[in-house]
Amino acid sequence: MFLDIEATGLSYSTDKIIELGMVKFEYTEDGKIFHLLEDFNQYQDPQVPISEFISRLTGITNDTVKGHNIDETELATYLQDVDLIIAHNAQFDRTFFEKTFPSIPPKAWSCTMFDVQWNQEGISSYKLEYIAYKYNFFYEGHRAVIDCLAGIHILAQELPCSQELVLKQLLTNALKLRFKLWAVGAHYNCKDLLRERGYRWENHQTNDYKAWSIEVIEENVAEEINYLRSTIYRSSINIPIEVFDAYSRFSYNPQYLKNDIKYQDKISWAKRLCSQ
Known part of the structure; x- marks a missing residue:
């Protein structure tokens, strides 16, 4: 499953989630993605004002999230059959996720930023939008489910130099201590x-x-x-x-x-x- 979080800032200790997006997918042992499954997308009212900067970045305003709360029961049900959570910059997403949903049982995590050797493949920036550009597509960034779909599309590609599937390399690296x-x-x-x-x-x-x-x-x-x-x-x-x-x-x-x-x-x- 690919996961993306939008938040009021960068600090899990002081900032709050405002949107959670997740998209499940199925893949073969050799890393080929063959089936997208249902997504999960909910807003969360942070109970503090969303800054103008975050609203400009994400398109999410105080009115967008007003009165919304992520249903933790629905979230737990959605995660039951998930073996691996993938995020782009998992250190950001996992810390926010754990802080907000402490009762959710732990899962294995991997990261498209750190578990793929982009620099060895001639891709000099770890930003998701830049990696997408190198694969000749553009998307509206900083909306949770859209970021997830972009991440999955990148996982389905071959790496420029090694010709290895991105997901295959990520899975191999995710298993390493x-x-x-x-x-x-x-x-x-x-x-x-x-x-x-x-x-x-x-x-x-x-x-x-x-x-x-x-x-x-x-x-x-x-x-x-x-x-x-x-x-x-x-x-x-x-x-x-x-x-x-x-x-x-x-x-x-x-x-x-x-x-x-x-x-x-x-x-x-x-x-x-x-x-x-």
């Missing part, structure tokens, strides 16, 4: 090196610190730790390391993020690499 390395205490002078390598400066979701972080798949962990030890810290290191699967990735919920016991062997292995 992700290791998040936090370069806590890295010297300020290293910020450009870290940024160029793909690190992001961000707050930790549940702990009270901010640092450069990167997410890598298991086969790249040793290389990345070696880079940190030899280039950034120039010594053995002891940094926070987290492991995520499709059920915990992109979540803010501490209940889903507690993978330290589930993947203790993986974390211990990575920690040993840090101290070598």
